[in-house]
Amino acid sequence: MKILLLEDDLILNEIITEYLESKNFEVTSTYDGEDALTKLFSSIYDILLLDVNVPNINGFEILQRLREEGITTPSIFITSLNQIDDLKKGFDVGCNDYLKKPFELEELGLRIDNLKKTFNIDANIIKIDENIILNTRDFILNNEGITHNLPQKEAKILIYLVNNANKIVTHEELISNIWSYEETPNASTLRTYIKNLRKILSEDYIQTKKGVGYSFNKK
Structure with a gap:
């Protein structure tokens, strides 16, 4: 932690x-x-x-x-x-x-x-739902027994969205909290990360708020 x-x-x-x-x-x-x-x-x-x-x-x-x-x-x-x-x-x-x-x-x-x-903070584990668990130390996500090794940026995006579940997170907020000042990702890079996370989690978890950002629906 x-x-x-x-x-x-x-x-x-x-x-x-x-x-x-x-x-x-x-x-x-x-x-x-x-x-x-x-x-x-x-x-x-x-x-x-x-x-x-x-x-x-x-x-x-x-x-x-x-x-x-x-x-x-x-x-x-x-x-x-x-x-x-x-x-x-x-x-x-x-x-x-x-x-x-x-x-x-x-x-x-x-x-x-x-x-x-x-706030349900664990030193290493975030429980997304009953069947989906993310280890924040090694960025391994377990979805119903299937493990996925997430790239660091994808994992950090997911962590931030989960920690701000059920609220709209703007593109700017995500970028300022995930990337350093020296890094400036473009919109397509962020969309790619979100797309990859949806493939692993399912479409239902991360909702796009058109022109604004994303919302994570915690079940």
Whole structure:
């Protein structure tokens, strides 16, 4: 499971990173809001841990921008801001939990475990339906006993669509979350990936919203 950690206190950042890695999480740590935003628009994460008072772009602004872009990745604010107005603002911009500093690492672990249960996040497995399972570590999809080795980009497109099931995902949103800034896929490339996924899953799962994007119908 991939976690992005934004914490500008170098020592605390290192402590949290070591703790999460000891629990076998893959951690991307950053100390700066602008750098965090760049990473968030170039990679997919399962959970976000965001400090608020960080350089350049604060945590509230980062999460608000993500939510406005339709990115629904579960998030926890970890912050020393402990007034009720701060708590209210955190939830208003779209956080799923709010952890006040100082805190015990075990409490952070419990809150992450709770998000995993709430959002059905597994370290390696996404259950698309009763008969279709995707291993996100090696990108192997098992459909009723038949295995398919998905190319990385196809797998990441599928993961993103499943994580945003039953909502319209625009072409631009998919591209910004799957490809890095250096890569610029054209529309036909994206259509090819979607076509390949439909062959494996069936036509019913990924619906085209003409001129807009796609919607994944989770059953």
